[in-house]
Amino acid sequence: MRIAFFVMLLAGGIFYSYIAFVDLDFMTRTGRLGPGFFPRLIGATAIVMTLWALVDELRARNATDGALRQWADVAVLVALSLGYAVLLRLFGGFAATIVFLAVTLSVLNRGQYLKNGLIAVLVPVLLYLLLDRLLNANMPPALITLPL
Amino acid sequence: MDIFSDLVMGLTVAVSPINIVYLLIGAMVGMIVGVIPGFGPSAGLAILLPVTFGMDPIGAIMMLAAIYYGAMYGGTITSILLNTPGESATVASTFDGFPLAKNGRAGPALVMQAAASFVGGTVGVILITVLAPLFAQVSRSFGPPEYFLLALMGMLTLIVMIGAHWKLGVISALIGFALGTVGVDLETGQGRYTFGSAELIGGIYFIPIAIGLFGLGELFYAFYSGLHRTGTGTIVQYDKEERFWPTAQDWISTRMTMVRGSILGFVVGVIPGAGATIASLMAYSTERSLSKNRDNFGKGEMAGLVAPETANNAASSGAMIPLLTLGIPGSASTAVLLAAFLLWGLRPGPLFMEQNPELAWGLIASMYLGNMALLAISIFAIPLFVQIIKVPYRVLGPCIVVICALGTFSVHASFVETYLMFAAGIVGFFMRLYGFSPAALVLALVLGPLAEEALRQTLTISRGSFMIFVERTPSLWIIGITIALLLLLPMLGRVGNTSAGVAEKAGS
Numbered sequence: 001m002r003i004a005f006f007v008m009l010l011a012g013g014i015f016y017s018y019i020a021f022v023d024l025d026f027m028t029r030t031g032r033l034g035p036g037f038f039p040r041l042i043g044a045t046a047i048v049m050t051l052w053a054l055v056d057e058l059r060a061r062n063a064t065d066g067a068l069r070q071w072a073d074v075a076v077l078v079a080l081s082l083g084y085a086v087l088l089r090l091f092g093g094f095a096a097t098i099v100f101l102a103v104t105l106s107v108l109n110r111g112q113y114l115k116n117g118l119i120a121v122l123v124p125v126l127l128y129l130l131l132d133r134l135l136n137a138n139m140p141p142a143l144i145t146l147p148l
Numbered sequence: 149m150d151i152f153s154d155l156v157m158g159l160t161v162a163v164s165p166i167n168i169v170y171l172l173i174g175a176m177v178g179m180i181v182g183v184i185p186g187f188g189p190s191a192g193l194a195i196l197l198p199v200t201f202g203m204d205p206i207g208a209i210m211m212l213a214a215i216y217y218g219a220m221y222g223g224t225i226t227s228i229l230l231n232t233p234g235e236s237a238t239v240a241s242t243f244d245g246f247p248l249a250k251n252g253r254a255g256p257a258l259v260m261q262a263a264a265s266f267v268g269g270t271v272g273v274i275l276i277t278v279l280a281p282l283f284a285q286v287s288r289s290f291g292p293p294e295y296f297l298l299a300l301m302g303m304l305t306l307i308v309m310i311g312a313h314w315k316l317g318v319i320s321a322l323i324g325f326a327l328g329t330v331g332v333d334l335e336t337g338q339g340r341y342t343f344g345s346a347e348l349i350g351g352i353y354f355i356p357i358a359i360g361l362f363g364l365g366e367l368f369y370a371f372y373s374g375l376h377r378t379g380t381g382t383i384v385q386y387d388k389e390e391r392f393w394p395t396a397q398d399w400i401s402t403r404m405t406m407v408r409g410s411i412l413g414f415v416v417g418v419i420p421g422a423g424a425t426i427a428s429l430m431a432y433s434t435e436r437s438l439s440k441n442r443d444n445f446g447k448g449e450m451a452g453l454v455a456p457e458t459a460n461n462a463a464s465s466g467a468m469i470p471l472l473t474l475g476i477p478g479s480a481s482t483a484v485l486l487a488a489f490l491l492w493g494l495r496p497g498p499l500f501m502e503q504n505p506e507l508a509w510g511l512i513a514s515m516y517l518g519n520m521a522l523l524a525i526s527i528f529a530i531p532l533f534v535q536i537i538k539v540p541y542r543v544l545g546p547c548i549v550v551i552c553a554l555g556t557f558s559v560h561a562s563f564v565e566t567y568l569m570f571a572a573g574i575v576g577f578f579m580r581l582y583g584f585s586p587a588a589l590v591l592a593l594v595l596g597p598l599a600e601e602a603l604r605q606t607l608t609i610s611r612g613s614f615m616i617f618v619e620r621t622p623s624l625w626i627i628g629i630t631i632a633l634l635l636l637l638p639m640l641g642r643v644g645n646t647s648a649g650v651a652e653k654a655g656s
Contacts, residue, residue: 002582005578005582009319009323013322016326016341019341024338024340025336025338028335028336032335032604032607032608033603033604033607033608034333034336034338035333035335035336035338035340037604038325038329038600038603038604039326039329039340039341042322042325042326042329043326045318045322046319046322046326049315049318049319049322050319052315053315053316053319056315070372070373070374071372073371073372073374073376073377074368074371074372074577077367077368077371077545077549078368078574078577080546080549081364081549081570081573082570084549084550084553085553085566085567085570088553088557088563088566089563093554093557097550100546100549100550101546101547101550104545104546104549105542105543105546108376108542108543108545108546109540109542109543115543119543119547123547123550124550127550127551127554130199131199131554131558134202135199135201135202135203135558136202137198137199137201137202137558138557138558138560138561139554139557139558140554140557140563140566
């Protein structure tokens, strides 16, 4: 995973630099520094530094990734969070939050049905009151209306 | 006399009922943020920044600043009662704070840390009051070359402080700079990395990235570390009545420690990149070397708790100086504060105090009041914070995800920014896991556009010659100070690490 992350950063650096060198001008027509000056500097340095760090990583090879259980816990939370991002678009801020909290707490905080249920309802209500009513801020609108 | 009248004017602004309410909410929230292990002021500020949008700018900035310095107070409660620092700046407070609690002196330790934090914070604000106008005066002679060098100094000092993983710090900063180049180039009107998206024309917005990196990224990392499984651990019980208050000996023996810690902390706080963590470790180390009871350090010496506490609070005040007078944040937390100023259409810098006296002096005056409020809260609301510590991470985690998502959306009603926040959260987790620096990324994202604009203006003025940086006296001064800091800071970092090691050995 560690090496893969470095390789991904390197790929990003190369892509960034490619655009900087191909699409963005180094100088303007009036002879001033153009929009490509800073990106080229950043991109080239990023490639050199990432390669250097990657070589160090390949040489060391002693850093181990965590246990499967650690990864499983994070993966569950990340997956549920991404699911929440999708739900927000579909069902809006209020309904999506109730569903997300109910599902996530039932996975992470097993057996505490009453407490989980209360949190799943009270947190969205409080946030709705704070953001929508008190602060007049935006809550994500729903594409599909749920009967809530 | 001018300073005094400005301060009185600031007090009249700060002491409106609604601003006092915002200040108290900020102080309370800051303490809660500090109490939650794994969440520092950067995360608290980033997550709660959107909540302030419906407020009046002065009240909002006062509240955010209170969250920032309030976190320093809260972080120590867990250091003393749990041996778990609420955030990195309170690591040094565990060295003697927890042994004091184990020795049955948790009550006096909690009161003394509150008093030390108050002294450090208040001395810091007094020094801001006196020095901020002077700094603003000096920085009026600065032009684009100096602003570029200051931005560079902020980044370099932060990277140097990262230590062994400096290469990863540089890469983190470069990612931040790269993100900062997205959007329309203001000088030529040419789009950069927008890929035809209307959402990207204005650039990548700072808030979703900061909330993702510090909020979700830290949360995912806490789950990876197993914080949701281990629970809070055993909280040391404290005597709420008879032996709660410190003895006269505690006050007398630490009075000079408070003075030294405050001054040292403030000076370190002013240096970009150094911050409250280094300040607290340095203060601990200094106090240990000066003390007659140095063998007691790490075993429950009151001065060993008071020194880092005064220093980290004074440092958080010190960090406000470059932010207010130069517009250059020295840390991730002050970068988020800068973003808050910019959101309100305010541009901190040399003319900030002159052009916005009510806001600048209102903020400074509010810091005096905030420290007083925090002193009271941190002594009398300890039972409440103990209850908060007991809330398990597995319950807190999903609520934090919700606050991050709804908070991000509330800023611009943008789903793209909300998705960007989730993406930044995942990237932030891997960065944290593999030793990268989310703080360097955020700082570079804020400083990048400023640095690019300043560099291009500089080279336009000099017709492409880099010699301009050594031809101007202010530039030469900044280069000199940067070189001195680059040489000095690694030594300070080693002093901090050594003192941490010594205390751990003594404690074990």
